[in-house]
Amino acid sequence: xxxxxxxxxxxxxxxxxxxxxxxxxxxxxxxxxxxxxxxxxxxxxxxxxxxxxxxxxxxxxxxxxxxxxxxxxxxxxxxxxxxxxxxxxxxxxxxxxxxxxxxxxxxxxxxxxxxxxxxxxxxxxxxxxxxxxxxxxxxxxxxxxxxxxxxxxxxxxxxxxxxxxxxxxxxxxxxxxxxxxxxxxxxxxxxxxxxxxxxxxxxxxxxxxxxxxxxxxxxxxxxxxxxxxxxxxxxxxxxxxxxxxxxxxxxxxxxxxxxxxxxxxxxxxxxxxxxxxxxxxxxxxxxxxxxxxxxxxxxxxxxxxxxxxxxxxxxxxxxxxxxxxxxxxxxxxxxxxxxxxxxxxxxxxxxxxxxxxxxxxxxxxxxxxxxxxxxxxxxxxxxxxxxxxxxxxxxxxxxxxxxxxxxxxxxxxxxxxxxxxxxxxxxxxxxxxxxxxxxxxxxxxxxxxxxxxxxxxxxxxxxxxxxxxxxxxxxxxxxxxxxxxxxxxxxxxxxxxxxxxxxxxxxxxxxxxxxxxxxxxxxxxxxxxxxxxxxxxxxxxxxxxxxxxxxxxxxxxxxxxxxxxxxxxxxxxxxxxxxxxxxxxxxxxxxxxxxxxxxxxxxxxxxxxxxxxxxxxxxxxxxxxxxxxxxxxxxxxxxxxxxxxxxxxxxxxxxxxxxxxxxxxx
Numbered sequence: 001x002x003x004x005x006x007x008x009x010x011x012x013x014x015x016x017x018x019x020x021x022x023x024x025x026x027x028x029x030x031x032x033x034x035x036x037x038x039x040x041x042x043x044x045x046x047x048x049x050x051x052x053x054x055x056x057x058x059x060x061x062x063x064x065x066x067x068x069x070x071x072x073x074x075x076x077x078x079x080x081x082x083x084x085x086x087x088x089x090x091x092x093x094x095x096x097x098x099x100x101x102x103x104x105x106x107x108x109x110x111x112x113x114x115x116x117x118x119x120x121x122x123x124x125x126x127x128x129x130x131x132x133x134x135x136x137x138x139x140x141x142x143x144x145x146x147x148x149x150x151x152x153x154x155x156x157x158x159x160x161x162x163x164x165x166x167x168x169x170x171x172x173x174x175x176x177x178x179x180x181x182x183x184x185x186x187x188x189x190x191x192x193x194x195x196x197x198x199x200x201x202x203x204x205x206x207x208x209x210x211x212x213x214x215x216x217x218x219x220x221x222x223x224x225x226x227x228x229x230x231x232x233x234x235x236x237x238x239x240x241x242x243x244x245x246x247x248x249x250x251x252x253x254x255x256x257x258x259x260x261x262x263x264x265x266x267x268x269x270x271x272x273x274x275x276x277x278x279x280x281x282x283x284x285x286x287x288x289x290x291x292x293x294x295x296x297x298x299x300x301x302x303x304x305x306x307x308x309x310x311x312x313x314x315x316x317x318x319x320x321x322x323x324x325x326x327x328x329x330x331x332x333x334x335x336x337x338x339x340x341x342x343x344x345x346x347x348x349x350x351x352x353x354x355x356x357x358x359x360x361x362x363x364x365x366x367x368x369x370x371x372x373x374x375x376x377x378x379x380x381x382x383x384x385x386x387x388x389x390x391x392x393x394x395x396x397x398x399x400x401x402x403x404x405x406x407x408x409x410x411x412x413x414x415x416x417x418x419x420x421x422x423x424x425x426x427x428x429x430x431x432x433x434x435x436x437x438x439x440x441x442x443x444x445x446x447x448x449x450x451x452x453x454x455x456x457x458x459x460x461x462x463x464x465x466x467x468x469x470x471x472x473x474x475x476x477x478x479x480x481x482x483x484x485x486x487x488x489x490x491x492x493x494x495x496x497x498x499x500x501x502x503x504x505x506x507x508x509x510x511x512x513x514x515x516x517x518x519x520x521x522x523x524x525x526x527x528x529x530x531x532x533x534x535x536x537x538x539x540x541x542x543x544x545x546x547x548x549x550x551x552x553x554x555x556x557x558x559x560x561x562x563x564x565x566x567x568x569x570x571x572x573x574x575x576x577x578x579x580x581x582x583x584x585x586x587x588x589x590x591x592x593x594x595x596x597x598x599x600x601x602x603x604x605x606x607x608x609x610x611x612x613x614x615x616x617x618x619x620x621x622x623x624x625x626x627x628x629x630x631x632x633x634x635x636x637x638x639x640x641x642x643x644x645x646x647x648x649x650x651x652x653x654x655x656x657x658x659x660x661x662x663x664x665x666x
């Protein structure tokens with residue numbers, strides 16, 4: 001009956017060849033030889049035509065009777081596609097997880113869609129992107145508004161936008177202009193297509209009253225069918241009515257047409273062969289793992305079956321429909337299972353997001369009391385927010401509720417955070433006022449010369465400053481500089497005054513620095529007696545210089561350390577050298593204001609050493625008693641006597657030191 005081009009898969013990767021085996025004008029038998037008048041033809045072929053009509057009607061009823069959920073879904077999709085021939089292209093647009101994208105990424109993705117896809121194919125993606133962008137920007141607006149109000153702004157005056165929002169608005173405006181222009185043009189074209197189809201129906205109706213050769217009429221009928229197939233999409237609300245009217249008049253034409261049995265059988269065979277190819281392709285699709293692709297092509301197969309192929313012989317009718325329905329059911333069941341698995345995955349994603357929301361709530365409930373703790377919480381919530389966006393899609397029925405719950409939880413956290421920093425700012429402003437009061441005191445006293453009274457005051461306000469907490473960051477450096485400058489001004493003035501009063505002490509320090517440098521560079525003559533006298537002279541010169549400023553007295557320690565190092569270079573008997581160095585040490589004590597304490601410590605140390613050496617001598621002498629039967633020339637005995645002599649000499653040195661230090665007290 002209906003001529004068909006090759007059937008191609010929706011994505012153009014596979015094709016099912018459905019060849020046109022409909023009789024052409026050349027293969028159609030010459031009806032002039034076996035026809036009479038038009039009325040006679042109708043009478044003569046009444047039974048044949050009735051059978052054709054019954055088969056067509058029965059086939060339609062068969063579809064209706066088995067129009068289960070799976071067929072209804074396909075029929076609904078095909079009816080929608082009737083308005084838009086680009087539907088297959090729309091399915092080819094890649095869908096991404098827009099929920100996990102940032103506002104900048106969403107704007108970039110919208111720009112990509114506008115540049116690389118036809119405008120009529122991206123409405124679903126654009127709407128999803130718009131919803132996600134608005135949700136994220138709404139959350140950002142809430143945060144910025146809270147910050148604005150917390151900083152003392154009036155909510156009525158609040159306004160915020162950013163570059164991402166401006167870019168997105170412009171891109172969405174471009175989309176709306178383009179899609180509106182497309183739909184306006186399409187609406188006009190759909191009306192024209194509908195008018196053409198209605199005109200074709202009228203021409204088919206007119207064939208019933210044409211008095212001409214049946215072969216010519218049949219050829220005209222086939223040409224009208226071809227025009228119908230190429231007439232283009234029509235409004236979806238006119239689709240079913242137009243197709244039903246068309247099929248009604250096609251059937252009437254077959255009622256009218258005088259077809260011999262051979263020609264009818266050829267039509268039946270053609271339809272049967274084409275439907276077998278459709279079934280075979282459907283059975284191939286049933287084994288395809290790409291569920292969406294299989295379903296899209298199955299829609300095309302159903303459209304061909306219903307709209308472009310007529311009935312088959314009665315003997316094959318149930319058999320081929322059942323086979324086609326079984327393949328359809330297999331694809332439908334796999335698709336249902338696929339979406340069931342998808343729902344399970346979405347449920348797991350929902351569990352993850354619920355856990356993330358609970359974690360954010362826990363963090364929000366824990367009221368931190370320090371800036372550091374809040375900064376840690378902020379980092380944790382940011383990580384959880386990122387995890388929420390990357391957790392994937394959730395079931396559609398709970399998507400909005402889950403998103404709303406997430407936003408509320410984050411908002412609760414932000415309120416707690418903002419309250420803390422609002423209170424913190426309040427405390428900081430109070431601290432700022434306290435520090436400004438201290439600055440005022442410092443400014444009022446920085447030029448005072450009453451050092452005895454003002455110095456303790458200045459030290460006190462410095463101590464008070466350290467006890468005051470943080471101030472607003474924008475004021476911190478400024479107030480610190482003011483306070484520091486005022487304090488430094490006072491203490492510099494005080495130090496300059498004291499230095500003037502004690503200039504002789506600083507002069508003494510300069511002399512001692514010079515003398516210390518000379519000592520470090522000294523060269524000895526090799527005459528120990530003369531060299532010792534030289535060092536003693538240096539010590540006397542040092543003492544003669546007198547005191548230095550309190551904060552410069554460290555130079556005395558450096559000098560006497562240098563004296564000890566100089567004595568170590570002399571080749572003298574150890575005990576004599578020890579006494580010379582000790583006398584130098586005592587000279588250092590004499591120059592120190594705390595000489596009594598230092599002398600006491602040194603005397604206690606010497607007494608301790610005397611006790612240790614005496615104990616060692618006693619132990620060695622006791623050890624000699626074990627050698628009563630041993631010759632005095634025995635090496636062990638000689639070694640013990642040697643040690644005893646060494647320790648006794650050392651004891652004499654310590655006792656001499658003790659005598660010297662006792663003399664210092666008088």
